[in-house]
Amino acid sequence: MATAHSQFPPDSTDPLLVSIPAAWFLMGSSSGQHCERPVHRVFIDTFLLAATQVTNTEYERFVNSTASDPPPFWRDANFNHPRHPVTGVSWFDANRYCQWLAHQTARPYRLPTEAEWERAARGDLEQQDFPWGNDPPQSLPDYATRWQTGPEIVARYAPSSFGLYNICDNVHEWCSDWYDPNYYATSPERNPRGPELHSGTSPRKSSRGGSWRHHVKVARCSARSSIPPDFHYADYGFRIACDI
Numbered sequence: 001m002a003t004a005h006s007q008f009p010p011d012s013t014d015p016l017l018v019s020i021p022a023a024w025f026l027m028g029s030s031s032g033q034h035c036e037r038p039v040h041r042v043f044i045d046t047f048l049l050a051a052t053q054v055t056n057t058e059y060e061r062f063v064n065s066t067a068s069d070p071p072p073f074w075r076d077a078n079f080n081h082p083r084h085p086v087t088g089v090s091w092f093d094a095n096r097y098c099q100w101l102a103h104q105t106a107r108p109y110r111l112p113t114e115a116e117w118e119r120a121a122r123g124d125l126e127q128q129d130f131p132w133g134n135d136p137p138q139s140l141p142d143y144a145t146r147w148q149t150g151p152e153i154v155a156r157y158a159p160s161s162f163g164l165y166n167i168c169d170n171v172h173e174w175c176s177d178w179y180d181p182n183y184y185a186t187s188p189e190r191n192p193r194g195p196e197l198h199s200g201t202s203p204r205k206s207s208r209g210g211s212w213r214h215h216v217k218v219a220r221c222s223a224r225s226s227i228p229p230d231f232h233y234a235d236y237g238f239r240i241a242c243d244i
Helices: 058-065 091-103 116-124
Strands: 017-019 023-027 041-044 048-049 174-178 205-208 226-228 241-243
Touching: 017 116, 023 116, 041 058, 041 116, 048 116, 091 174, 116 174, 116 205
Parallel strands: none
Antiparallel strands: 017 048, 023 041, 048 241, 174 205, 205 226
16 A cells, blocks of 8 residues: 655655555556557555645745746636646656756656556556546546546545555656557566657656546546657646655
């Protein structure tokens, strides 16, 4: 069972972290997209994952500390509530934030791998579509009235069994891996971190989770997505991981 490492919401620079226990799990889906196959057994060591997506309040500390440019939707009322997830950040922005936070706190913060993210999203429900099981997203409380004009504030609804909020919804979350649709066929069994180099002529970074912009607002645990790492999209944010 996962355990939280501090109270929510955090009052310090350190985010609320949840300990994701080490375990074997079946990664991928035989009924999903081709890039989710083959289903393969993976072992993930214990790691820490933020309970929420990085918020505007958290990201503002980074912007002010480093004199970085704010994201493009910083002043849009649909995106700038202090507890909205920060959106419009590129992969490079997210990675720089992790490096800055690691320097500020002397803790090894980073972006999660795809395998870590899927392990955390699934919890202990082997090969279920969503963190809660196989019931459709439309069964969630208030589903029809949520995400009307943008993301919602983080932790508005109950967390997953591992204590993670919005783990498959709200905004897409950047992962550390380069994206390769065929990676599962050659992925190592223990702590896979994606291909060493990007493939193809248009390199893309992996992302996970659903988005307020999509017709179906919640993604399956195994669903994969990707975009070029320098893109700034209104439905892209991130969640940070930390080594034990």
